[in-house]
Amino acid sequence: MLPGGGWLVVFFALPMALMLLVSLQTGTFDTGYQLTWNFGIYPEVIGQYWELYLRSAIFALTTTGLTLAIGYPVAYTIAFRAGRFKNALLLLVVLPFFVSFVIRTLNWRMILSDNGLIFGTLKDFGLLPPEYHFLATPAAVILGLTYNFLPFMILPLYVALEKIDRRLIEAATDLYASRAQAFWRVTFVLSLPGLVAGSLLTFIPTVGDFITAEVIGSGNPQVFMVGNIIQRKFLDSLDYPAAAALAFVLVAAVMGLVALYTRLVGSDRLTG
Amino acid sequence: MTTGIRSHRPPSVRSRLANLALPAFTGLLFIFLFAPIVVMIVFSFNDPGGRQNITWQGFTLRNYVDLWGRSVITNAMTVSLAVAAISTVVATAFGTMIGLALTRYDFRGRWVMNLLLFIPMTAPEIILGAALLTLWVSLGMERGFLTILAAHVMFNISFVVVTVRARLAGMSQSLEEAGMDLYADGWTTFWKVTFPIIFPGILSAMLLAFALSIDDYVITVFSSGRTVTFPLWVYSASRFGIPPEVNVLGTLILLLALVFIVVQVWSQRTAGRSTDSAAPVTIALR
Numbered sequence: 155m156l157p158g159g160g161w162l163v164v165f166f167a168l169p170m171a172l173m174l175l176v177s178l179q180t181g182t183f184d185t186g187y188q189l190t191w192n193f194g195i196y197p198e199v200i201g202q203y204w205e206l207y208l209r210s211a212i213f214a215l216t217t218t219g220l221t222l223a224i225g226y227p228v229a230y231t232i233a234f235r236a237g238r239f240k241n242a243l244l245l246l247v248v249l250p251f252f253v254s255f256v257i258r259t260l261n262w263r264m265i266l267s268d269n270g271l272i273f274g275t276l277k278d279f280g281l282l283p284p285e286y287h288f289l290a291t292p293a294a295v296i297l298g299l300t301y302n303f304l305p306f307m308i309l310p311l312y313v314a315l316e317k318i319d320r321r322l323i324e325a326a327t328d329l330y331a332s333r334a335q336a337f338w339r340v341t342f343v344l345s346l347p348g349l350v351a352g353s354l355l356t357f358i359p360t361v362g363d364f365i366t367a368e369v370i371g372s373g374n375p376q377v378f379m380v381g382n383i384i385q386r387k388f389l390d391s392l393d394y395p396a397a398a399a400l401a402f403v404l405v406a407a408v409m410g411l412v413a414l415y416t417r418l419v420g421s422d423r424l425t426g
Numbered sequence: 427m428t429t430g431i432r433s434h435r436p437p438s439v440r441s442r443l444a445n446l447a448l449p450a451f452t453g454l455l456f457i458f459l460f461a462p463i464v465v466m467i468v469f470s471f472n473d474p475g476g477r478q479n480i481t482w483q484g485f486t487l488r489n490y491v492d493l494w495g496r497s498v499i500t501n502a503m504t505v506s507l508a509v510a511a512i513s514t515v516v517a518t519a520f521g522t523m524i525g526l527a528l529t530r531y532d533f534r535g536r537w538v539m540n541l542l543l544f545i546p547m548t549a550p551e552i553i554l555g556a557a558l559l560t561l562w563v564s565l566g567m568e569r570g571f572l573t574i575l576a577a578h579v580m581f582n583i584s585f586v587v588v589t590v591r592a593r594l595a596g597m598s599q600s601l602e603e604a605g606m607d608l609y610a611d612g613w614t615t616f617w618k619v620t621f622p623i624i625f626p627g628i629l630s631a632m633l634l635a636f637a638l639s640i641d642d643y644v645i646t647v648f649s650s651g652r653t654v655t656f657p658l659w660v661y662s663a664s665r666f667g668i669p670p671e672v673n674v675l676g677t678l679i680l681l682l683a684l685v686f687i688v689v690q691v692w693s694q695r696t697a698g699r700s701t702d703s704a705a706p707v708t709i710a711l712r
């Protein structure tokens with residue numbers, strides 16, 4: 155276990171610590187960066203980019219809500235109504251996700267483009283004004299995020315719903331609960347661990363994603379998320395200290411939100 | 427409100443509609459899920475005049491033939507396959523050892539190990555990529571094949587451990603003790619008893635690691651330098667419109683995945699037990 159643990163220390167723990175140190179450096183790329191314990195960088199980047207954090211949080215929360223609204227009825231249908239087609243349907247749900255993330259997102263950009271399949275057709279029929287624009291809007295990015303992270307919600311929900319003892323629901327209806335009551339008081343409550351796990355599994359990668367906003371956002375800074383700026387600062391403008399600080403604020407914010415969320419729902423629900 | 431025995435009345439119109447609503451909704455979801463996939467497959471057969479591949483121009487198979495002569499694409503594929511193969515083997519070896527140690531031995535610092543495994547799996551990928559970049563920059567290391575490889579081994583280890591542990595959890599330790607009682611040494615017991623039992627778990631772990639590695643964009647882009655992997659090529663080739671080759675490769679990957687699923691389902695049927703049916707599902711997640 156030593157080599158594997160060592161690998162994780164060298165290529166995960168050490169880089170995280172280094173990133174913290176890098177965020178406290180000052181200088182420019184050409185003259186080199188020196189460690190000056192510049193903690194002032196944190197208020198600076200937050201002051202400058204708070205809107206991006208807020209937007210990322212809103213996009214990710216909306217996406218989590220949408221995947222839940224779409225994913226719950228589907229997971230329920232597969233778990234309770236699909237009979238012997240259960241596994242086939244489940245595979246069908248994940249099949250599109252075997253195709254590369256980047257390729258899927260690129261094809262959404264094409265579908266949603268101004269003269270693409272949907273909006274080009276609507277414009278041809280005169281149902282939309284020719285200047286109508288959907289790509290590179292917040293709604294388009296959220297649609298892309300919802301698509302890309304949908305299985306992260308459906309699968310945990312399905313697992314939770316699937317293992318519910320059907321006799322409990324029967325017992326509820328035998329005791330004169332209406333179908334709605336039986337659902338909300340029994341099925342829904344028992345599916346909560348899946349709901350909590352699904353929301354975390356959806357929210358965390360969504361809030362850090364930058365490919366969807368880059369591709370479907372078509373480079374429009376109005377729909378950038380914080381990941382876009384982190385990536386640009388690291389790889390294009392080579393402003394390592396600010397980029398590292400932005401990344402650390404993201405980590406802290408995500409951990410804070412997750413802690414708050416698990417506290418609100420109770421950690422016993424997490425373990426189910 | 428009502429008089430009680432509700433569940434035994436014939437279903438009302440409203441509940442019959444509700445019964446239809448769920449399958450209908452699920453059907454709509456499948457249209458949503460497969461929309462970009464159908465577009466991808468259709469446009470892989472498109473015959474675009476220029477570089478743009480946005481409107482349908484005519485059917486051709488040329489995209490499928492020309493692909494293999496373009497060195498940019500074949501080079502990127504070779505890099506991706508090499509990274510995936512090597513990182514899978516290394517991460518599986520490391521991850522299996524960790525998985526065994528965590529289930530078999532109680533030691534101090536367990537929680538540190540668990541944390542080291544848990545965070546890389548749950549943190550947003552961009553954080554892992556960015557942190558690695560600061561490592562390469564601080565060390566003054568030229569980014570390329572080796573740095574990509576190190577990164578892929580890192581993010582694969584956690585997933586291997588989780589998969590192998592799941593298999594080990596269902597295994598009775600008394601089998602190993604029996605091996606020892608029959609005078610097998612530790613090494614022999616591992617290869618003759620433990621390994622054959624956990625092998626299906628190791629195999630799913632390897633498939634998972636391979637699939638994660640070959641599709642990774644986010645972590646790779648921070649460690650790649652001038653080296654181009656397949657996802658990186660796809661991204662840079664598609665700045666303005668998607669060249670048909672990208673959709674051709676996407677379609678081929680989908681076909682490969684289908685074959686793989688069919689083989690796995692078939693082999694499970696013949697083996698007569700329901701092992702890791704979750705494996706293909708987990709693979710698709712990333």
